[in-house]
Amino acid sequence: MDLSEVNARGLVLLGCGKMGSAMLEGWLAQGVRAASVWVQDPHPSAWLQSTGVQLNAGLPPDPAIVLVAVKPQMMADALPSLAALGNGATLFVSVAAGTTIGYYEQVLGAQTPIIRAMPNTPAAVARGITAICGNPVATAAHLDLAEALLQAVGKVVRLEDEQQIDAVTGLSGSGPAYVFHMIEAMAKAGEGVGLAPDLAMELARATVCGAGELAHQSPESAEQLRVNVTSPNGTTAAGLEVLMAQLPDLMARTVKAATTRAQELGK
Numbered sequence: 001m002d003l004s005e006v007n008a009r010g011l012v013l014l015g016c017g018k019m020g021s022a023m024l025e026g027w028l029a030q031g032v033r034a035a036s037v038w039v040q041d042p043h044p045s046a047w048l049q050s051t052g053v054q055l056n057a058g059l060p061p062d063p064a065i066v067l068v069a070v071k072p073q074m075m076a077d078a079l080p081s082l083a084a085l086g087n088g089a090t091l092f093v094s095v096a097a098g099t100t101i102g103y104y105e106q107v108l109g110a111q112t113p114i115i116r117a118m119p120n121t122p123a124a125v126a127r128g129i130t131a132i133c134g135n136p137v138a139t140a141a142h143l144d145l146a147e148a149l150l151q152a153v154g155k156v157v158r159l160e161d162e163q164q165i166d167a168v169t170g171l172s173g174s175g176p177a178y179v180f181h182m183i184e185a186m187a188k189a190g191e192g193v194g195l196a197p198d199l200a201m202e203l204a205r206a207t208v209c210g211a212g213e214l215a216h217q218s219p220e221s222a223e224q225l226r227v228n229v230t231s232p233n234g235t236t237a238a239g240l241e242v243l244m245a246q247l248p249d250l251m252a253r254t255v256k257a258a259t260t261r262a263q264e265l266g267k
């Protein structure tokens with residue numbers, strides 16, 4: 001990853017909460033210099049203060065990238081303060097759910113290169129996945145620069161059509177929460193069949209982490225990995241008979257609800 005432009009010209013991070021700090025942690029670990037990062041956030045955490053980044057200080061005149069990571073509801077308050085950087089020289093990257101490229105163009109001007117991105121919180125351990133798409137003035141070099149930065153915290157995929165990003169938000173942006181809830185539900189279910197709460201949580205958490213890592217490392221499909229656990233007429237088959245009757249529909253409704261909410265945030 002070539003971070004020289006970021007280190008030379010600077011990176012501005014607007015909003016450093018859960019998502020902003022997950023990414024910042026990855027960037028600093030990958031060689032972005034703290035002195036090259038300007039963070040704007042009203043209540044900096046103790047961790048943020050310990051990093052050595054420039055906090056709520058005057059901004060550089062010509063940063064390589066402004067990364068916007070405030071809540072969509074705060075956007076109208078926060079973004080106009082950076083309008084002067086919308087002069088075409090600085091690339092804006094937004095991770096805000098719902099906030100459209102069109103909105104950025106209204107505030108910053110259509111000459112501003114803008115890349116809309118949707119990451120997820122496993123970025124904190126460099127295992128995120130981020131989808132990106134750019135506006136018409138975002139060049140191949142801008143996309144490469146954004147991809148290089150976001151690859152510091154996981155995988156990057158490119159989208160042809162901005163509208164797909166709401167579906168990405170419903171699937172992978174929000175998805176870690178679905179998996180964490182599955183850990184909670186599995187642990188409760190373990191208690192239901194007689195295990196102590198701590199043991200049930202340890203087993204559920206390790207099972208989801210182990211299955212995730214196996215899915216990550218194995219060349220086999222998710223379907224085949226499932227089949228590998230399922231002995232004919234065995235225990236897993238009995239469990240899956242219950243789960244598979246309901247989970248596909250439940251998951252479809254879950255992802256749809258999150259996608260619809262992302263669409264609403266964009267209106």
Ligand SMILES: NC(=O)C1=CN([C@@H]2O[C@H](COP(=O)(O)OP(=O)(O)OC[C@H]3O[C@@H](n4cnc5c(N)ncnc54)[C@H](OP(=O)(O)O)[C@@H]3O)[C@@H](O)[C@H]2O)C=CC1
Nearest residue numbers: 015016017018019040041043069070071072078096097119
């Ligand atoms: N969390 C997630 O899993 C994901 C989040 N996102 C997107 O990332 C964005 C941030 O989400 P998340 O990190 O969860 O939210 P957080 O609330 O944790 O972070 C937002 C940060 O912005 C700060 N802030 C508020 N107003 C301003 C302002 N005017 N200028 C600068 N900073 C400001 C907040 O400070 P304070 O709290 O003090 O108000 C907070 O630290 C959202 O747009 C969300 O859609 C995208 C993908 C995944």
Ligand SMILES: O=C(O)[C@@H]1CCC=N1
Nearest residue numbers: 096097169173174175
């Ligand atoms: O819940 C949210 O709105 C944000 C966007 C994706 C994950 N968290």
